[in-house]
Amino acid sequence: MDIATVVGLFLGFLVIVVAITMGGGALIFVHVPSMCIVVGGMLCSVLIHFSLKQFLSIFNVVKKTFMTKVPRPNEIIRQMVNYAAISRRDGALALEEQIRRVDNAFMVKGLQMLVDGQEEEMIRGLMALEIENLQDRHANGKKILEFMGASAPAFGMIGTLIGLVQMLQNLSSPEQIGSGMAVALITTFYGALLANLVFIPLAGKLGMYSRAESLAMEMIVEGICTISRGENPTVVREKMQAFISPTHREEVKATI
Numbered sequence: 001m002d003i004a005t006v007v008g009l010f011l012g013f014l015v016i017v018v019a020i021t022m023g024g025g026a027l028i029f030v031h032v033p034s035m036c037i038v039v040g041g042m043l044c045s046v047l048i049h050f051s052l053k054q055f056l057s058i059f060n061v062v063k064k065t066f067m068t069k070v071p072r073p074n075e076i077i078r079q080m081v082n083y084a085a086i087s088r089r090d091g092a093l094a095l096e097e098q099i100r101r102v103d104n105a106f107m108v109k110g111l112q113m114l115v116d117g118q119e120e121e122m123i124r125g126l127m128a129l130e131i132e133n134l135q136d137r138h139a140n141g142k143k144i145l146e147f148m149g150a151s152a153p154a155f156g157m158i159g160t161l162i163g164l165v166q167m168l169q170n171l172s173s174p175e176q177i178g179s180g181m182a183v184a185l186i187t188t189f190y191g192a193l194l195a196n197l198v199f200i201p202l203a204g205k206l207g208m209y210s211r212a213e214s215l216a217m218e219m220i221v222e223g224i225c226t227i228s229r230g231e232n233p234t235v236v237r238e239k240m241q242a243f244i245s246p247t248h249r250e251e252v253k254a255t256i
Contacts (some may be wrong), residue, residue: 005066012197028222031122038194041155042148049147052139061141065202070212071104073219077240080223083111084236087227092117096245106130106217110224120228127221136212142203149199156191160184181199217245 020026049053079102086094096115100109106127113123163184219240226236 002066002205005202008201009198011055016193016197028182029186029189031183031186034163034183034190037159037162037187038155038190041158042151042191043196045151045155046144046148050144053065054144057141058144061144061206062202064141064209067204068209068213070209071216073216073244076107076216076219076223077237077244080105080220080227080240081233081237084227084231084233088230088232092228104220104253107220107224111218114224114228115219118228120225124225125222127217127224131217131221134217138206138213141186141210142206142210143197145203145206149150149195149203152199153188153191153193156188159187159191215243226237 017026020029046135083095083098086098092114095111099108099111099115102111109130110127113126163186164181166233167181167184222243223236223240226239231239
C-alpha cells in the first residue's frame with residue numbers, strides 16, 4: 001500500500017476539519033442535498049462521458065492508486081544480471097527453474113519466451129505490445145479521475161446557483177439571506193474539496209505509477225533481449241543502467 005497517498009488524504013481532510021472546527025460550528029458544513037448534487041451529478045456525468053464498463057472500473061482505478069507495487073529498478077537489474085550469468089553458464093533452459101521463483105507475471109512471460117527459444121524480434125514485439133496495452137489502460141483510468149476532478153467543481157457551482165435562486169425567492173425575509181447564502185456556497189466547497197484533495201491528486205499518482213511501471217517493464221524487455229543475444233552479465237548490467245540515474249548505478253555496482 002502507498003502510505004504517502006493514505007497519509008496525504010488523511011492529513012488533508014484533518015486540516016480542513018480542524019480549520020472548520022476552529023472557525024466555528026462544523027455542522028453548518030454538513031448539507032446532504034449539496035452532497036447529492038455534487039457527488040450524484042459528478043457520477044452521472046462520468047456515466048454519460050464514459051462507457052458502462054469504464055464507469056464500473058472506477059473502484060479498481062482508485063484502488064490502483066493505493067495498492068500498486070512497482071518493481072525497484074535496482075532489483076530488476078540484479079535479477080537480469082543473474083539470469084544472464086545462468087544463461088551463459090548453463091544455457092537458456094536453465095532459466096526454467098528460476099521462473100518458479102519470480103512473482104512478476106511480465107518477467108515470467110519474457111523468461112518463458114527466452115526458454116522456449118523465441119527470437120529477439122518476437123520477444124520484443126510481444127512484450128512491447130503488452131506495455132502499450134498497459135499504458136492505454138492506465139491512461140483511461142487517469143482520464144476518468146481527471147474528468148471527475150473537473151466535473152466536481154462544475155456541479156458545485158451548479159448547486160450554488162440553485163441555492164442562490166432559491167435564496168432570491170425569499171428576499172421578503174432578510175434574516176434568512178445570510179444562512180441561505182451559506183448553504184448556497186457549500187456545494188462549491190464540496191466540489192473544490194473533492195477535486196483538489198482527492199481526484200486530481202489521485203490522477204497524478206496514477207500517472208506517476210504508470211510511468212514507473214512502464215519503465216520497469218521496458219527494463220525487463222531490454223534485459224531479456226540482451227540475454228537472448230548471449231551477452232555477458234557485465235554488458236547486461238551496463239545496458240540496463242541507462243534506465244536509472246548515476247547515483248543508483250553506483251549502488252548497483254556495489255551490490256552485484
